[in-house]
Amino acid sequence: MSTFKVTAEVLTVHEHPNADALELAQVGLYRAVVAKGRYRTGDIALYIPEQAVLPDALVEELGLTGRLAGSAANRVKAVRLRGELSQGLVCVPAAVADTDLERAAAAGDDFAGLLGITKWVPPVPxxxxxxxxxxxxxxxxxxxxxxxxxxxxxxxxxxxxxxxxxxxxxxxxxxxxxxxxxxxxxxxxxxxxxxxxxxxxxxxxxxxxxxxxxxxxxxxxxxxxxxxxxxxxxxxxxxxxxxxxxxxxxxxxxxxxxxxxxxxxxxxxxxxxxxxxxxxxxxxxxxxxxxxxxxxxxxxxxxxxxxxxxxxxxxxxxxxxxxxxxxxxxxxxxxxxxxxxxxxxxxxxxxxxxx
Known part of the structure; x- marks a missing residue:
């Protein structure tokens, strides 16, 4: 498994070809589906990768109750939304509202601990x-x-x-x-x-x-x-x-x-x-x-x-x-x-x- 971090990233925003109310926020070559108008190209937001397990309070804050993977509906997994692959979550939680995200992006800061996010580890047979x-x-x-x-x-x-x-x-x-x-x-x-x-x-x-x-x-x-x-x-x-x-x-x-x-x-x-x-x-x-x-x-x-x-x-x-x-x-x-x-x-x- 590759390095697990929740980082601040500069976004590139694209149109969603199949949904008027959605857009695609790009981090690296990953794209995550976001609400239209929420971000613009050049904005900085947190990127939460696949296999992240979110605390219940953060799931609720992000409006994702019942929409994530796993028995507790709290795990980030790649999904297709209106035909487009969405990998990870792009968000700005309240806990980082006063954070200098530009500086954090340049430094590669990890916000997993602050947000209570952990990496999912499957049970071992x-x-x-x-x-x-x-x-x-x-x-x-x-x-x-x-x-x-x-x-x-x-x-x-x-x-x-x-x-x-x-x-x-x-x-x-x-x-x-x-x-x-x-x-x-x-x-x-x-x-x-x-x-x-x-x-x-x-x-x-x-x-x-x-x-x-x-x-x-x-x-x-x-x-x-x-x-x-x-x-x-x-x-x-x-x-x-x-x-x-x-x-x-x-x-x-x-x-x-x-x-x-x-x-x-x-x-x-x-x-x-x-x-x-x-x-x-x-x-x-x-x-x-x-x-x-x-x-x-x-x-x-x-x-x-x-x-x-x-x-x-x-x-x-x-x-x-x-x-x-x-x-x-x-x-x-x-x-x-x-x-x-x-x-x-x-x-x-x-x-x-x-x-």
């Missing part, structure tokens, strides 16, 4: 849970920002690689060369420096054992002369998330596909090309494109049907874009990497979002 232990040697995964929220991560024409983003659960495996130790974790546990103890029923351990990921990591560590190797893969299938790609984690075993690799070499962490290192060794996420960066083409590629199963069984979640040569991004303050998510995925019915 028992197969993704388990006993954990402290794992200081675990190589962590990084949050990927959404290209539509931060559209200036890449330069036009910059050489990039586009891979398919899978709807599963991220599995973190670290191989420690010194004592051949294997650490396995989820994105959620890994962000807290915790690893899952090996258990036969655990879907992450089933995936890495079933696809012989520890053995591939050990070979890679030897090839690179690395003290630690991190292999990051998506675990998927029926019983994991609602989009299954033809796999069934409950019977034949979870699907698995590597999307990234890191390695500690001479005391430094390097992010490496998974395809260049592990093609033929492990299943990889599909590589859809290599070439000059074009923002419109990337957003278009985020839609359509999945390619993992070979049968286009269901919609595609989206894509991940990264430079052909790993680099730092001043926009993200870290790796230059971003995701673009399909609108059809965001608005599908009965979707699951376990981490």
């Amino acid at each position: 028992t197969t993704m849970n388990g006993d954990v232990e402290s794992a200081p040697d675990l190589l962590p995964w990084v949050d990927i920002e959404n290209l539509q929220r931060y559209p200036h991560i890449f330069e036009p024409g910059e050489p990039v690689v586009l891979t398919e983003k899978l709807h599963g659960t991220a599995c973190l495996l670290t191989y420690v060369a010194e004592d051949a130790r294997v650490l396995v974790s989820s994105k959620g546990f890994g962000s807290r420096g915790l690893a899952l103890k090996e258990a036969e029923a655990n879907v992450y351990w089933r995936a890495v054992r079933g696809h012989r990921v520890p053995e591939a990591a050990a070979r890679l560590a030897e090839r690179l002369g690395a003290a630690r190797v991190g292999i990051f893969g998506e675990v998927f299938g029926a019983g994991v998330q609602d989009l299954a790609y033809g796999a069934d984690a409950r019977t034949t075993g979870p699907g698995y596909a590597v999307f990234d690799v890191s390695a500690e070499i001479d005391g430094r962490i390097h992010w490496l090309d998974a395809a260049g290192l592990l093609d033929g060794e492990l299943p990889l996420v599909p590589r859809l494109y290599e070439g000059p960066y074009d923002q419109a083409a990337v957003l278009d590629a985020a839609t359509g049907r999945e390619t993992v199963s070979g049968g286009e069984l269901h919609l595609r979640e989206g894509v991940v874009v990264r430079p052909a040569t790993e680099r730092y991004s001043p926009v993200t303050g870290g790796r230059a990497i971003a995701k673009a998510v399909s609108p059809a995925y965001l608005t599908r019915k009965g979707g699951t979002e376990y981490e």
Whole structure:
């Protein structure tokens, strides 16, 4: 999940093509439906992202009682309003009425705490849970920002690689060369420096054992002369998330596909090309494109049907874009990497979002 913040943003306002009383307020490349005349281009308002959970008082203040998602009708979710995709909320709550929003926008201030807004965390199924232990040697995964929220991560024409983003659960495996130790974790546990103890029923351990990921990591560590190797893969299938790609984690075993690799070499962490290192060794996420960066083409590629199963069984979640040569991004303050998510995925019915 990308960085969760409630920020002040400069708006660009567009006409709503299908509603006389509505307009579209743009933040980055996101658009949120707002009442016509409420904002003008250049105004500054707060942007509350998807997966935000609002306190009841704020829901009432914004006139959204009974209109948000979740059992308590208090969660922000992408929706279509009169045919237009609305992602997030644009508003100026009373709590910030006297705030210098121009200064806050320039500083990137986060208003989530002030407003009592939290990030929604879905319940974790028992197969993704388990006993954990402290794992200081675990190589962590990084949050990927959404290209539509931060559209200036890449330069036009910059050489990039586009891979398919899978709807599963991220599995973190670290191989420690010194004592051949294997650490396995989820994105959620890994962000807290915790690893899952090996258990036969655990879907992450089933995936890495079933696809012989520890053995591939050990070979890679030897090839690179690395003290630690991190292999990051998506675990998927029926019983994991609602989009299954033809796999069934409950019977034949979870699907698995590597999307990234890191390695500690001479005391430094390097992010490496998974395809260049592990093609033929492990299943990889599909590589859809290599070439000059074009923002419109990337957003278009985020839609359509999945390619993992070979049968286009269901919609595609989206894509991940990264430079052909790993680099730092001043926009993200870290790796230059971003995701673009399909609108059809965001608005599908009965979707699951376990981490």
